[in-house]
Amino acid sequence: MRIKDRLTREIEARRDDLVALTQDLIRIPTRNPPGENYREICDYLDRRLLRAGFHTELIRATGAIGDSDRHPRWNIVARREGARPGACVHFNSHIDVVEVGHGWTTDPFGGEVRDGRIYGRGACDMKGGLAASIIAAEAFVASCPDFAGAIEISGTADEESGGFGGVAYLAEKGWFNPERVQHVIIPEPLNKDRICLGHRGVWWAEIETHGEIAHGSMPFLGDCAVRHMGAVIDAMEQNLFPALAQKRTDMPVVPEGARQSTLNINSIHGGEPEQAADYTGLPSPCVPDRCRMVIDRRFLIEEDIGAVESEIRDLLETLRKGRPGFDYEIRELHRVLPSMTEKDAPVVGAVARGVAQVFGREADYVVSPGTYDQKHIDRIGRLKNCIAYGPGILDLAHKPDEYVGIDDMVQSAQVMGLALHELLGG
Numbered sequence: 001m002r003i004k005d006r007l008t009r010e011i012e013a014r015r016d017d018l019v020a021l022t023q024d025l026i027r028i029p030t031r032n033p034p035g036e037n038y039r040e041i042c043d044y045l046d047r048r049l050l051r052a053g054f055h056t057e058l059i060r061a062t063g064a065i066g067d068s069d070r071h072p073r074w075n076i077v078a079r080r081e082g083a084r085p086g087a088c089v090h091f092n093s094h095i096d097v098v099e100v101g102h103g104w105t106t107d108p109f110g111g112e113v114r115d116g117r118i119y120g121r122g123a124c125d126m127k128g129g130l131a132a133s134i135i136a137a138e139a140f141v142a143s144c145p146d147f148a149g150a151i152e153i154s155g156t157a158d159e160e161s162g163g164f165g166g167v168a169y170l171a172e173k174g175w176f177n178p179e180r181v182q183h184v185i186i187p188e189p190l191n192k193d194r195i196c197l198g199h200r201g202v203w204w205a206e207i208e209t210h211g212e213i214a215h216g217s218m219p220f221l222g223d224c225a226v227r228h229m230g231a232v233i234d235a236m237e238q239n240l241f242p243a244l245a246q247k248r249t250d251m252p253v254v255p256e257g258a259r260q261s262t263l264n265i266n267s268i269h270g271g272e273p274e275q276a277a278d279y280t281g282l283p284s285p286c287v288p289d290r291c292r293m294v295i296d297r298r299f300l301i302e303e304d305i306g307a308v309e310s311e312i313r314d315l316l317e318t319l320r321k322g323r324p325g326f327d328y329e330i331r332e333l334h335r336v337l338p339s340m341t342e343k344d345a346p347v348v349g350a351v352a353r354g355v356a357q358v359f360g361r362e363a364d365y366v367v368s369p370g371t372y373d374q375k376h377i378d379r380i381g382r383l384k385n386c387i388a389y390g391p392g393i394l395d396l397a398h399k400p401d402e403y404v405g406i407d408d409m410v411q412s413a414q415v416m417g418l419a420l421h422e423l424l425g426g
């Protein structure tokens with residue numbers, strides 16, 4: 001039997017193991033924030049990967065944002081050396097999941113199997129992908145023991161809150177240097193037949209408008225910061241949103257609606273803080289003297305971050321010149337540059353040929369509307385040969401009754417196994 005057929009059968013034969021592994025991972029609740037049970041899930045992965053012949057290291061991101069003795073940011077990197085020198089293929093999965101939220105009909109940390117699906121928080125984003133990559137690696141090592149190079153599997157903290165206690169920390173410590181890792185696959189839930197080349201850029205900022213407090217019965221004696229913020233929103237509606245809609249990209253972003261520049265108004269707070277739900281009194285009459293807005297601007301590879309920033313600053317400056325009493329401050333909160341791996345990069349080709357073989361059709365190439373840990377691998381690690389590929393439907397991420405399809409996981413693992421064979425098996 002051809003090695004590739006043997007490999008795909010080997011993975012199919014491990015279906016029950018794949019299901020049990022995914023269930024075990026879901027049953028370790030790694031909610032972030034606050035970032036719980038990272039050590040527990042790393043210990044679990046440690047036992048599993050040691051059994052599979054990997055050398056493992058547990059790394060705490062000491063001093064990183066979010067790391068504390070109460071909620072330490074633990075990460076695991078496991079490496080399996082081949083029989084001969086060669087490249088290293090690294091599978092990186094985040095081990096954290098987002099909060100549960102409302103509307104579940106199954107136990108979010110139960111890992112229930114129903115109708116060919118595994119349910120739970122993190123099932124698709126991305127414990128199913130992590131499990132698929134482990135099964136792919138184990139089956140590949142079993143069917144091709146004389147492989148070249150090395151395979152690495154990492155489980156990293158805090159992707160859902162920026163990745164600073166996870167991939168960013170590891171990248172700063174050199175774990176993703178191109179001298180030691182040559183191919184990176186991040187099994188995020190982008191669908192089993194799609195290769196995600198990268199993501200758009202992010203610019204978050206907080207805008208504050210200033211006013212003057214006064215008695216609410218005599219607003220003319222003060223200056224309302226909320227009305228000034230209203231003028232900011234009006235300027236956005238009149239000029240900025242239409243201009244952003246005109247900025248189209250050649251990046252294959254999905255969904256289609258994100259194939260342009262976007263801006264979200266994340267929050268607005270002005271005037272008295274909201275009272276606790278059990279407060280039964282009335283508000284006091286005051287003119288708000290401060291109003292704050294957080295904006296979330298997503299930009300394209302064709303755009304320059306400096307221009308993205310000045311677009312907002314110019315809008316505010318125009319208001320300062322034209323609107324009596326208007327004054328503001330603006331503060332950057334967060335920035336991520338867009339990232340897009342070339343379509344002819346070796347890891348893209350290897351996964352694309354795996355998709356073609358398993359599904360009998362060409363892979364779709366996509367770009368994510370939001371960012372994920374590729375940003376750190378690209379910017380800090382300086383590694384360009386990186387994609388996201390994994391089972392699960394992106395739209396289910398962070399929703400109630402999140403699930404991953406078992407067939408999808410098996411087929412994705414087969415694609416990963418075939419990619420390993422192409423990159424390390426020759």
Ligand SMILES: [Zn+2]
Pocket residue numbers: 094125126159188189372
């Ligand atoms: Zn994710």
